[in-house]
Amino acid sequence: MEKSQKNKKTKKLFPLWLIILLDAVAIGITLCTFAYFHHVRVVDYSDREFSKVDLGWEDSSDEPSDSVRFEESDSVSETIEASEQSTENAESLESEETEEQSEASAEKGDFTSVFENASVDEDAYKSYAGENVIVNLYKIENNVNGDMCYYFADVYVRHISNLKTAFAYDTYGQSINEETLKMATKNSAVVAINGDYYGIHRRGVVIRNGTVYRETATDDVCVIFSDGVMKTYLEGEFDIDEVCANGAYQAWNFGPALLNEDGSAIESFTGNRDISGINPRTAIGYFEPGHYCFVVVDGRQEGYSRGATLEQLSELLAEHGCVSGYNLDGGKTSMMTFGDEVANRPTQGGRDVSDIIFVAE
Numbered sequence: 001m002e003k004s005q006k007n008k009k010t011k012k013l014f015p016l017w018l019i020i021l022l023d024a025v026a027i028g029i030t031l032c033t034f035a036y037f038h039h040v041r042v043v044d045y046s047d048r049e050f051s052k053v054d055l056g057w058e059d060s061s062d063e064p065s066d067s068v069r070f071e072e073s074d075s076v077s078e079t080i081e082a083s084e085q086s087t088e089n090a091e092s093l094e095s096e097e098t099e100e101q102s103e104a105s106a107e108k109g110d111f112t113s114v115f116e117n118a119s120v121d122e123d124a125y126k127s128y129a130g131e132n133v134i135v136n137l138y139k140i141e142n143n144v145n146g147d148m149c150y151y152f153a154d155v156y157v158r159h160i161s162n163l164k165t166a167f168a169y170d171t172y173g174q175s176i177n178e179e180t181l182k183m184a185t186k187n188s189a190v191v192a193i194n195g196d197y198y199g200i201h202r203r204g205v206v207i208r209n210g211t212v213y214r215e216t217a218t219d220d221v222c223v224i225f226s227d228g229v230m231k232t233y234l235e236g237e238f239d240i241d242e243v244c245a246n247g248a249y250q251a252w253n254f255g256p257a258l259l260n261e262d263g264s265a266i267e268s269f270t271g272n273r274d275i276s277g278i279n280p281r282t283a284i285g286y287f288e289p290g291h292y293c294f295v296v297v298d299g300r301q302e303g304y305s306r307g308a309t310l311e312q313l314s315e316l317l318a319e320h321g322c323v324s325g326y327n328l329d330g331g332k333t334s335m336m337t338f339g340d341e342v343a344n345r346p347t348q349g350g351r352d353v354s355d356i357i358f359v360a361e
Helices: 002-010 016-040 067-082 088-106 180-186 240-245 310-319
Strands: 126-129 133-141 149-157 163-167 191-194 206-208 211-214 221-225 230-233 248-252 281-288 291-297 324-328 336-338 355-359
Touching: 149 191, 149 336, 180 191, 180 336, 180 355, 191 281, 191 291, 230 324, 240 248, 281 310, 291 310, 310 324
Parallel strands: none
Antiparallel strands: 126 133, 133 149, 149 291, 163 355, 191 336, 191 355, 206 211, 206 248, 221 230, 221 248, 281 291, 281 324
16 A cells, blocks of 8 residues: 555656646647637638618619719710700600609719718818719827827718728638728729728628628627618617618628717727727718718827827717717728828738728719
């Protein structure tokens, strides 16, 4: 009995350094496996069929752009007016058809009445005025916390279809990423910002250009409807059937919502510890149907711009007069392009992303 106990005592344990090494290897293998399936392994869902939302107007996703329809409509009208050979009956008939199309369009996301009151601001940092899009871009420094620089794009669109979204490489899937500028240029964007980086997650609502790719909500959701209205929903308030029945055109799932229901700033954000603190930020704001704003706050660059807290971002949108606002992915992701250039100074040069929001003719 004593001999057996003695033998047990003489058994040698693994050295401490070896135990630590084995633990490190095991942890490394686990993390690499997780990273591969969650971040690296490309999952392409483009061959699947996804549900289409009835937007209440003709979906022109297969056409070059919605501006083509406007140009064609104008050219038809001008041709009729210029044609001396057209009969009065033909002119009258064409006029009635044009009026009917205009009335129908007004009910389906046409914001011409708002758009025609917009104009280029000579004091803007950069600006663009086209047939269907007007953008005034402002570079605002030393605001709110004394060392913040942010870019504010005041956006007017004639039709809701001039506000678009795009996937990296035009493909819906996970871990499919592309440079923001490349996506913007490829889609002839006037101005573009990063989206919610849907491709890094397997969950969260995804509705883009009227197509529903994912239905289950996590956290706050932002929806732009085909009539141009933008609303934000808490996770428990979001109903996929309801928003689709009302013509959901775009939906992002990142958050949080940045303004109260009355458009006032939110004084304190809770439950967002992973994105709290001072960071680069991207947001979309809403004034009225056809009038929106894109905001990018640069950060993590001492002597230039530290970034913003969620509270400061909320205050910023409220000060500009937005009635609704939504926080998109930030940090290295935060980027804005204007034309064929990157407008802001992304931290560490930015990074490739899965999706963008943009306006185009």
